[in-house]
Amino acid sequence: MFKKILIANRGEIAVRVERACREMGIPTVAVYSEVDRHALHVRCADEAVLIGPPPAAESYLVIDKIIAVAKKSGAEAIHPGYGFLAENPRFADRCEKEKIKLIGPSAHAMRTMGSKTVARKTVQAAGVPVVPGTIDPIATEEEVLRIAKEIGFPVMLKATSGGGGKGMRLVREEGELHSALRMAKSEAKSAFSDDSVYLEKYIEQPRHVEIQILGDRHGNYVHLCERECSIQRRHQKVIEESPSVIVTEEMRAAMGKVAIEAARAVKYEGAGTCEFLVDAKRNFYFLEMNTRLQVEHPVTEMVTGIDIVKEQIRIAAGEKISIRQEEIRQTGHAIECRVYAEDPDRNFMPCPGLVTSLRTPGGPGVRDDSGVFEGFEIPIYYDPIISKLVAWGKDRTEAIARMKRALNEYVVTGVKTTIPFHIRVMNNRHFIEGSFDTNFIDKVFFKEEQERRPAHGDVAVITAAIQVFLEERERAIAQKPAGAAGPVSMWKYSTRPGMRKIG
């Protein structure tokens, strides 16, 4: 086993990795930027080294600095967490060159899976279903029509050089194809100076289901069942769960099998995730493979009892995977809510700042993976994640009830958070029934929320009024000359209207 591990990350995920190391008895080295001296990952590590100014590009992303700290401290391995350098094949190359073990897959696996087209070709060759269509541009309208008929309508036209939805056209039936193609080409031309397009089957009501896998260098692979991550806001996962309500026992086995095939195709080592889209008929299609620890790994840990980070570390040290496929079982149900310092009532605008009070939920079935503490100043430079709150229940109903209960206990003041948003989702009928797809939050939830009338407006006004009352009295006492008494004078207000701030 490694004598020391450097953690090339910050925040909750650095703390998560430190916890695994601490439990395994492996000393850790934290790195931190100038703004992170007080951060939890520095306090929870055995060693901590300053690596530069706050912007990640000058600290957490600087390969030379990370390597230098690893060598000086004698760390034999580096855990990259997620984000920052986690899927950077140049970093993997460098670690290999410096003979420091990067806890993750090879640079080759990262490169293969990091390219959408190479990944698609690789897994397709391994027998993994991908969204039907072409990747290479299609020359003629005849060919477009032929392929569209082959894979079946509806189809999506996409600009080869595209991105951000430009040059994309949904074609529901043959009759729409001609004009849609013309428009897609012209849009692509003006946006990317390249009018070539390709074709993909359009997945209606898609759900995002992913399979967690583990692979070791001895050729062993297991999957740890699925996670459903369809609750997304602007294509960003916000709530994840395991199991998925739409995955049957057969589907789980089939998806697990192809995920392992995808991993085997790149001799995958460590923990990785195959993401799939699932359509309304429960067909599943490979989307991409994430070659790192996922943010949402705790839901899998809670239903399987397996510590994924410890497995990563053991595998990186050359050990075999510690569990066999037939021993892996999903027990109960787990849900994760990502708690961000964002204002859900202002379009999820980031709200960095000082955490003035904090009360973490606890009790049965509740896990909190946090990166903050009362008195911590959430910096403006990084991902505004505060914590990941996970609830386990014997079934989905209990897990939702627990999550709602835990969210209601969670007190974070000083910064706005997404906790209220999550409470509202847990109360949403469609979410409770499990009937949603990846468009749920943006297309359904917000609309329904606008109709809702919250019940405790009177208590809100009463409390604010009492606070104003006490503040005014305090100010009045402070302004009064010593010994003076009597009612509070409003005189100061009326003579200085110019001082009034504009709300």
Place this chain on the structure above:
Amino acid sequence: MFKKILIANRGEIAVRVERACREMGIPTVAVYSEVDRHALHVRCADEAVLIGPPPAAESYLVIDKIIAVAKKSGAEAIHPGYGFLAENPRFADRCEKEKIKLIGPSAHAMRTMGSKTVARKTVQAAGVPVVPGTIDPIATEEEVLRIAKEIGFPVMLKATSGGGGKGMRLVREEGELHSALRMAKSEAKSAFSDDSVYLEKYIEQPRHVEIQILGDRHGNYVHLCERECSIQRRHQKVIEESPSVIVTEEMRAAMGKVAIEAARAVKYEGAGTCEFLVDAKRNFYFLEMNTRLQVEHPVTEMVTGIDIVKEQIRIAAGEKISIRQEEIRQTGHAIECRVYAEDPDRNFMPCPGLVTSLRTPGGPGVRDDSGVFEGFEIPIYYDPIISKLVAWGKDRTEAIARMKRALNEYVVTGVKTTIPFHIRVMNNRHFIEGSFDTNFIDKVFFKEEQERRPAHGDVAVITAAIQVFLEERERAIAQKPAGAAGPVSMWKYSTRPGMRKIG
């Protein structure tokens, strides 16, 4: 199901019960004394009613007040938690009379199990093994000798009216009996004015193992396996775990069976616990039955996945137990450490006071059942429990490693706590090996601790010195006339030696 439940308790256990109710969608009524207005159980309840002055005898223990609040608020049931009124048959009688369901067993079951002699006779009749011996006083030395030979040496002579160890004599062999009996009788005579003694088999190296059971009014009983609670300080449990390292599969089945027989003997309804002593040869003997929720119930919840409080509530509402015996399985290992506001370095003296900072541990496998928050003032009137920290691991080794990691993360300042004590126990070789009995803490652990030399004295002195340095500078700046500079003057000290406080 009940429309509303009153919780006749405070602190962590009241919060625990409120959590179960909240997850079941049942509104709760908290009661609180004048000193508990800010307490967590008031903040987490749906309703809260003041019931009197701080001393429990004037608030939490006043049956009339509790009943009055239940009737006024429309609560259909009362959960007593543990302690206070939890095992008071008069309270059970009163609830029955008022047609309010007490969540717990009948007054009859409480009375039977509440009396040591009646309980012993009742369970013995049901085939439950008890510590061999007599309960009734023995008249003659001949009879003492006969019985001692029958049950086998060593035996313990105990004063019938005894308590607190007075009038107790260990007799290892026949030759010691005569003088031991004389001394026991004379001690008993002078201490209790009653020289009658009785005889019990002396259990060497006893371990405390208990069985959690559930019973419903339909005659169904299950046991939720065992907990080991041998880590005690002055006969008070401080660390509990499940499973027990000494309990084999056969023993578990046998103990579970007799625990159910004991429960059946009193038509036990709800959650209860049969406590046993286990000797070095793994013979087990009934000790007593606790007719309430135990402090240490979370370790059972973590290994079985069953929410015991929810089961209590469902059973009280007349439902059947929701699980069958064959579905109950211990998965992994759980350990609980009771975190008290006590000073382990001053003989566990209680340390009520203000919690000035708090950081709750989190991450995988960690559960915290707390009754406090940062800024809470722990009152002097009640049990000084802060929280129960529980760690789950796939095996005992992982559970211990997690617990140690979590304890090290736990920050509570302003009051002294037992966290450091628990860290030291988790590091103790005997504890790690599982070789201990109920005398471990008082007889072995403290002795070994005195030999240990902690490693970071230099860091302690360095940090304190920096703090003193900064405080002195701050004081110097505050005392200096505006604009003055130069080194801090010591003048004030030397001219006013009388002001110096004596440490």
Place this chain on the structure above:
Amino acid sequence: MNYIGTIGEKEVKVGVREVGVARYTVTIDGQEHQVDAHQVQSSVWSILYEDASFEVDVQGKNEEFEVLIAGDCYKFSLMNEQRKAMMRSGGKGAVGKAMVTSPMPGKVVKLLVNEGEEVKADQGVVVVEAMKMENELKSNIAGKVKEIFVKEGEVVESGAKLLLVE
């Protein structure tokens, strides 16, 4: 003490009287409420209102409140009665003026308008970046950009004045 609350378009009269230790009688449009109120953590209040227990997080700045109860956010303004009356008579000049302020600490990455330019209500006027996300801030009202207080690239605090639309 009397206050005027403005909730959406609606105005309510709010009166507060202290009637005991941490006990208040609060009147909303004539209806009396008996309340037991304790500030238990920073901005968090524990409220007992007809025995019902609420945890209430009150965030308020410049008489504008955002109050969180059980995941719902209530927004309203609350103003001392005298002050409201004063605003009504003398404060008219303020109507039609709107300061765009930064709702968070961050960096001004782009100004979308110039001084003197006409803007529509809800038009984006400046982009502030924080935590890897760009946020377009909008003008609440239609009008002319009267003054710009920041430069592109400038780091600003939460609440900093960015520009004034009139």
Place this chain on the structure above:
Amino acid sequence: MNYIGTIGEKEVKVGVREVGVARYTVTIDGQEHQVDAHQVQSSVWSILYEDASFEVDVQGKNEEFEVLIAGDCYKFSLMNEQRKAMMRSGGKGAVGKAMVTSPMPGKVVKLLVNEGEEVKADQGVVVVEAMKMENELKSNIAGKVKEIFVKEGEVVESGAKLLLVE
């Protein structure tokens, strides 16, 4: 600044110099230590000492310290050098005097000695109850009970003077 630390029977010389923002050179009996020290929560310090990271909880009153690191409690006293010197010469009178104070808020349930009574070192002198537990407080030194400051039944604060043994 220089201090004298007393750890058990042993005395050490401790020097503190500020060498940068939150950086200090601390000398213990001549050996220099470079330390980066930040107070992160109430009495909790985050210490980086030769890159090693420690969380240190410093509880100190009247120059007596109890410092918690990783579950170990270090007790010692730390005193300004000048003050120590002053005590050594002029402060001799203090030797042989010991105030018994209440280590917690609670109720005095029993006085075990009377004024003027002789007590042995480690003899229990007063019982204070808190949280359902009775705690017998002892005299650190042998001597005579000079003064008793409390009555039975009295409720006392943490740190309250109970009696003086001389």
